[in-house]
Amino acid sequence: PGPTNPSSVGVCHQIAGLVPYSGIGFRLVEWVVIAAVTLTYVMLYARRVGKDYSKSLVSDIDLTGMKFDIEEYQNKSCTKTQLFCLSAFAITIIFFVIGIIKWKWGFDQESAAFIIMSIVVALISRMSVDDLTKNFVNGAKGMVGTVMVVSIAYGISVMLTNAGVLDTIVYWASKPLAGMSKGTAVIAIILVVTFINLFITSASGKAPILMPII
Secondary structure, three states: OOOOOHHHHHHHHHHHOOOOOOOHHHHHHHHHHHHHHHHHHHHHHHHHHHHOHHHOOOOOOOOHHHOOOOHHHHOOOOOHHHHHHHHHHHHHHHHHHHHHHHOOOOHHHHHHHHHHHHHHHHHHOOOOHHHHHHHHHHHHHOOHHHHHHHHHHHHHHHHHHHOOHHHHHHHHHHHHHOOOOHHHHHHHHHHHHHHHOOOOOOHHHHHHHHOOOO
16 A cells, blocks of 8 residues: 555554654655565566566466557557546545545545546546446456455454454454564564454454554
């Protein structure tokens, strides 16, 4: 998640009683460093695979359905309609961040903002209602598997929470953190969170459980 992710940073700050998105300077620097290192590795890996595809980690997987002709898009320029659509997206993101910080937006308001954006983009693109619906469904198809996994994980989390099992797991998982130095505790917290991820995959779901301990 990025330095302004409302599901993790925003929720955790509210639980901890901190000013929303305080300390963002450090997180931005950290994000830039991590992103730069990651992108450098990915580019070097892509260059190596481009020269010899057998060195790819997925060389044995059929990716035919995922390939597209990049030359088809190289000579195309951005149209005014596309620029307006990008502007609508940028404005939505700005309102998204302001809404979380100033207006205490929750997931309902955040979802509504993106739905409104999709309608605005459809109007700018002069898209029919049928085309908008088809494009929305096609876009949602790729998320069905993820939604199912998250839903099942949430169901397991609810059962464990209501039975009082999850609190016990978190308590005993965090107990070794007591008495550790700050540097060691940070590493231990990462291990604890990784373990909790087996039961709770949602960042906003982990926040109310882990923040009081941390």
